Amino acid sequence: MSTRASIKGHPIHAMLVPLPIGLWIFALVADVMIHAGGAPGWRTAAFYAIGVGVIGALLAALPGLVDLLSLGPGRSRRTGIWHMAVNLTAVAVFAINFLMRWKTVDHSGHLLLTALGVVLIGVSGWLGGEMVYVGGVGVAPAAREAAGPRPR
Numbered sequence: 001m002s003t004r005a006s007i008k009g010h011p012i013h014a015m016l017v018p019l020p021i022g023l024w025i026f027a028l029v030a031d032v033m034i035h036a037g038g039a040p041g042w043r044t045a046a047f048y049a050i051g052v053g054v055i056g057a058l059l060a061a062l063p064g065l066v067d068l069l070s071l072g073p074g075r076s077r078r079t080g081i082w083h084m085a086v087n088l089t090a091v092a093v094f095a096i097n098f099l100m101r102w103k104t105v106d107h108s109g110h111l112l113l114t115a116l117g118v119v120l121i122g123v124s125g126w127l128g129g130e131m132v133y134v135g136g137v138g139v140a141p142a143a144r145e146a147a148g149p150r151p152r
Contacts, residue, residue: 003138004070005063011138013067016060017128021121023053024094028118031111043107046114050098057091067138076135083127090120 003011030046033039061084068084071077097113131137 003063003067005066006138009140011067012063013060014132014138016056016063020053020057020060021125023049023056024090024114024118024121027053028111028114031107031114034107035111043101046110047098047101050094050101050114054091054094054098057087057094061087061091071137076131076137079127079131079135080137083124083131086120086124086127090117090124093117093120 003013005012007015027046027049030042030049033042034046064084064087068077068080071080093113094117097110097117100113101107101110132139
């Protein structure tokens with residue numbers, strides 16, 4: 001089934017999610033560099049990567065919500081609800097992380113929060129993949145037919 005939030009058949013949600021994912025993984029690298037004694041610039045890089053990642057994730061959530069609301073009852077919808085819940089939890093973790101960094105230069109706990117957020121987006125990514133690759137969400141019917149039967 002193709003998604004409602006798409007441009008010429010291409011899902012907008014899938015186009016937007018790489019931005020926050022990449023930024024948050026980069027923030028984890030920057031946090032590791034900070035703890036390894038890296039230059040102070042890593043702290044600034046992590047701060048901005050997390051902040052822009054939160055904005056990007058919220059922008060990606062809008063077409064994701066449109067797509068979720070267009071799903072009928074069933075396995076894909078249940079998986080989509082879990083995907084959304086885990087994503088919102090990750091966004092909350094990163095938003096708290098960002099606010100903590102804004103208010104203090106003390107970096108205790110930042111690495112753990114960033115790592116937790118990255119684990120959460122990993123779980124969420126797996127759930128999103130489950131929806132697409134198993135449930136066929138966002139896959140055009142013609143593409144699905146061209147792929148043939150899926151081995152089990």
